[in-house]
Amino acid sequence: MFASKKRPRWAELPASVRGSIEGLLGGAVAYAESCAGGFSPGFASRLTLHGGHRAFVKAVDAHHWPIEASHHRAEADVAGRLPAGLPVPRLLDVCDDGRWVILAFEQVDGVAPGKPWTxxxxxxxxxxxxxxxxxxxxxxxxxxxxxxxxxxxxxxxxxxxxxxxxxxxxxxxxxxxxxxxxxxxxxxxxxxxxxxxxxxxxxxxxxxxxxxxxxxxxxxxxxxxxxxxxxxxxxxxxxxxxxxxxxxxxxxxxxxxxxxxxxxxxxxxxxxxxxxxxxxxxxxxxxxxx
The missing domain is CATH 3.90.1200 (Aminoglycoside 3'-phosphotransferase; Chain: A, domain 2)
Incomplete structure (x- = not known):
């Protein structure tokens, strides 16, 4: 599996961004598990709130990563229109202040296939x-x-x-x-x-x-x-x-x-x-x- 060299962890995000994420999720984050897979330089973590609610959140700084931010915006547009019943994570909410683009999805328990394939x-x-x-x-x-x-x-x-x-x-x-x-x-x-x-x-x-x-x-x-x-x-x-x-x-x-x-x-x-x-x-x- 591959991981991005530049993916920030929860504690490394600006306080304002952490606050925006907690505002989207409706509670304070108790635990953050960074997701190693993929190639994006943005934040990508499974978050658990103090009340036990879980979500997957991705976020990227558009000033530093404009192309990746455009991908986040495109995904928000697509995911927000997908009907229920398809095998895709449900988009919970989006925050886009022009600099940080944040997407919150339902937490899906699972792992990438392979490693090895059967x-x-x-x-x-x-x-x-x-x-x-x-x-x-x-x-x-x-x-x-x-x-x-x-x-x-x-x-x-x-x-x-x-x-x-x-x-x-x-x-x-x-x-x-x-x-x-x-x-x-x-x-x-x-x-x-x-x-x-x-x-x-x-x-x-x-x-x-x-x-x-x-x-x-x-x-x-x-x-x-x-x-x-x-x-x-x-x-x-x-x-x-x-x-x-x-x-x-x-x-x-x-x-x-x-x-x-x-x-x-x-x-x-x-x-x-x-x-x-x-x-x-x-x-x-x-x-x-x-």
Whole structure:
């Protein structure tokens, strides 16, 4: 698992921010457990009040982290409109004073999957992703139809210095770059749809509890083909050394996705990942092994 180097703890927040959080929650914080997972530099903790009420709170300083603050605001907009019944944490309240953006959610007991994966766990998480996709088709809320988190091969092909660096991270990818670019175009077309799509459904944005599986962190939500989330999820499974194909093929019909369309969307997804891997890491967002 990875953790942010810069994530502040409860005692490190300004007193005014701690006061705003306690105002949102309606009581004084007795205990704070910082959440190690993820890559955000912002505050992210499970908080317990003196009366026993629990909540998950994230907060970020927009003066220092404007892009991350925009993500918090986007998530507040999405989470605040999601209907009850979906496997997502309920947004309790928001505070945005122009500098600090604070989101309070219901506390969800659970852990990120993997570490290591088991076949029953993979089947359970995949089944929840499929059930969610079917429940969220058509999407219950309006969202943009663009897909900024898909695609990257075309840009690499046009950027000679970056495409030259591609050879340093992949001995294979530079050779079929033209084919990958064409397949990516097909994938961007196939990714269009009317489903509510998380668009960042990697394992670190999944919580597995005793009685439910919940999807967290919604700033990148879009309208699209429901299989997009399964692509990201199973990419995370594959990154941990597990062959995802036995878990993929049985569920593609339920998502109205042909193997050819899946391959094309996967090409667009890997293009996004490769372009990100070759881009400079933003200062402060470097991940470290826990």
């Amino acid at each position: 076949a029953p766990q993979i089947r359970r998480v995949v089944a929840q992703a499929v059930d969610f996709a079917q429940a969220a088709t058509p999407s219950p809320i309006e969202l943009p139809r663009d897909h900024p988190r898909l695609g990257g091969w075309a840009g690499l092909a046009l950027d000679q210095p970056t495409s030259a660096r591609l050879r340093t991270v992949s001995a294979w990818a530079p050779h079929p770059l033209g084919r990958l670019t064409a397949l990516e175009r097909e994938g961007l077309r196939a990714a269009q749809g009317d489903s509510l799509v998380h668009c960042d459904l990697y394992p670190h944005n999944v919580l597995v509890g005793d009685d439910r599986v919940v999807f967290v962190d919604w700033p990148h939500a879009r309208l699209g083909a429901p299989v997009i989330d399964l692509v990201a999820l199973l990419t995370g499974v594959a990154a941990d050394g597990v062959d995802p194909e036995p878990y993929l093929l049985p569920v593609l019909p339920a998502l109205n996705c042909s193997p050819a369309s899946f391959d094309a969307i996967l090409a667009a997804h890997t293009g996004f990942l490769m372009a990100g891997a070759l881009a400079p890491m933003p200062i402060g967002l470097e991940a470290i092994a826990e």
